[in-house]
Amino acid sequence: MDVGSAGSSSHDDPVLPLLPCRSSRGRRRRTLVRKFLLSDLSHFSPFPQMSSAAESQFHVLAVDDSLIDRKLIERLLKISSYQVTTVDSGSKALEFLGSRVNDDRSSSDSLPSVSPSDHQGVEVNLIITDYCMPGMTGYDLLKKIKESSSLRDIPVVIMSSENVPSRITRCLEEGAEEFILKPVRLADVNKLRPHMMRTKKLKGQEQEQELQEESVTHCEVRSQPPRQHELEIEQSQQDQSQQIQQHQQQKSGNNNKRKALDVEEGLSPDRTRSRYNGVATF
Amino acid sequence: MPRFHGQSNHAPVDIVNQLQKQYVDYLSSLFHEGVLDDQFTQLQKLQDESNPDFTVEVATLFFVDSDKLINNMAAALERSPVDFKQVDADVHQLKGSSSSIGAMRVKNLCITFRSFCETQNYEGCLICLQQVKNECAVLKDKLQNLFRMEQQIVGAGGSVPLMD
Numbered sequence: 001m002d003v004g005s006a007g008s009s010s011h012d013d014p015v016l017p018l019l020p021c022r023s024s025r026g027r028r029r030r031t032l033v034r035k036f037l038l039s040d041l042s043h044f045s046p047f048p049q050m051s052s053a054a055e056s057q058f059h060v061l062a063v064d065d066s067l068i069d070r071k072l073i074e075r076l077l078k079i080s081s082y083q084v085t086t087v088d089s090g091s092k093a094l095e096f097l098g099s100r101v102n103d104d105r106s107s108s109d110s111l112p113s114v115s116p117s118d119h120q121g122v123e124v125n126l127i128i129t130d131y132c133m134p135g136m137t138g139y140d141l142l143k144k145i146k147e148s149s150s151l152r153d154i155p156v157v158i159m160s161s162e163n164v165p166s167r168i169t170r171c172l173e174e175g176a177e178e179f180i181l182k183p184v185r186l187a188d189v190n191k192l193r194p195h196m197m198r199t200k201k202l203k204g205q206e207q208e209q210e211l212q213e214e215s216v217t218h219c220e221v222r223s224q225p226p227r228q229h230e231l232e233i234e235q236s237q238q239d240q241s242q243q244i245q246q247h248q249q250q251k252s253g254n255n256n257k258r259k260a261l262d263v264e265e266g267l268s269p270d271r272t273r274s275r276y277n278g279v280a281t282f
Numbered sequence: 283m284p285r286f287h288g289q290s291n292h293a294p295v296d297i298v299n300q301l302q303k304q305y306v307d308y309l310s311s312l313f314h315e316g317v318l319d320d321q322f323t324q325l326q327k328l329q330d331e332s333n334p335d336f337t338v339e340v341a342t343l344f345f346v347d348s349d350k351l352i353n354n355m356a357a358a359l360e361r362s363p364v365d366f367k368q369v370d371a372d373v374h375q376l377k378g379s380s381s382s383i384g385a386m387r388v389k390n391l392c393i394t395f396r397s398f399c400e401t402q403n404y405e406g407c408l409i410c411l412q413q414v415k416n417e418c419a420v421l422k423d424k425l426q427n428l429f430r431m432e433q434q435i436v437g438a439g440g441s442v443p444l445m446d
Contacts (some may be wrong), residue, residue, distance in 0.1 A: 183382045
């Protein structure tokens with residue numbers, strides 16, 4: 001695939017100079033590097049405290065209109081070492097999760113915009129919600145979450161006091177990870193961790209996949225906006241970086257996911273250099 | 283405790299043991315009679331040094347909540363026409379919270395109560411309401427006894443045995 005036209009300043013979309021279509025060997029190396037980084041954030045992250053906090057403590061949002069059940073689920077989650085936020089309705093849950101749900105433009109984002117430093121919303125690793133609630137039911141909430149590109153990767157678990165098979169099926173089909181019968185017990189809460197861990201890994205894999213896809217897309221149609229790590233290029237390539245930066249300012253919606261990339265990948269200049277050395281062709 | 287001259291607040295071991303045994307017997311009887319079910323034990327397991335009053339707090343919340351719900355139900359049943367859907371919603375809530383604290387008898391009464399709401403059986407609802415009221419009062423009394431016994435054990439320097 002040809003990237004020869006990279007660097008031409010007349011293009012609206014500056015070509016991504018640092019991601020030519022790669023051989024599979026390059027991809028494997030990147031996967032290895034990424035896996036290593038994700039598992040060893042404390043060494044590589046520029047924000048060690050933030051990443052170790054994000055890494056070691058999962059944050060659960062619990063939604064239930066019953067005060068007693070909120071108290072119970074909060075205690076169950078805290079005993080299991082999770083950070084907990086409880087709200088008493090689906091609409092408050094959406095409010096807490098941030099305004100992204102109502103933002104139509106967010107549907108163009110392909111990555112969940114979650115970052116500890118994101119003031120728009122808080123990072124949530126799992127949502128556990130009661131089914132029967134006045135106004136917005138747990139099912140309604142589940143649907144809204146799955147319809148939101150920024151929230152849909154957050155695992156959702158439904159709780160209900162009633163064992164209704166059709167209800168359970170409906171929820172699972174809509175994307176709920178689990179359906180837990182109330183009263184909720186410690187054993188039920190123990191089942192939640194794998195879902196939260198999988199999402200963290202998934203985010204890493206998604207980013208990996210996006211990079212791959214982008215390198216292919218880029219060769220054909222330069223429509224994807226450049227990514228944050230491409231800003232971290234050597235001094236000698238500042239012209240191109242300025243072009244990219246300008247382009248990025250236009251697409252400010254992507255900043256959040258790039259922050260996430262930064263925090264999660266813990267990019268250091270050294271790493272960037274080793275990735276892109278000798279690859280750019282201008 | 284005339285024989286106790288020690289510096290600590292511990293009562294003699296046999297006193298603590300006695301209190302603990304009485305406690306276990308009492309709690310066992312509550313399970314045996316069906317007043318409480320295993321969910322209550324689950325609640326007790328959530329209590330620790332960082333949350334030493336968890337069970338009492340949850341029980342307190344329950345009684346505040348159930349009083350309110352029972353009053354709502356009574357008011358709804360006194361209106362004409364009776365809004366059975368509203369009564370049912372309140373019973374559903376009471377069923378949920380009683381289930382969450384392990385109040386088995388209250389929960390089972392709510393199940394019966396709901397079926398009367400569904401069939402719009404006014405007499406049945408009134409009877410259930412009275413039974414639920416009584417059962418909540420009995421539960422409150424028994425839990426207060428239980429918590430008092432816990433305080434006595436702790437006050438005597440012992441620890442509250444956990445049923446398993």
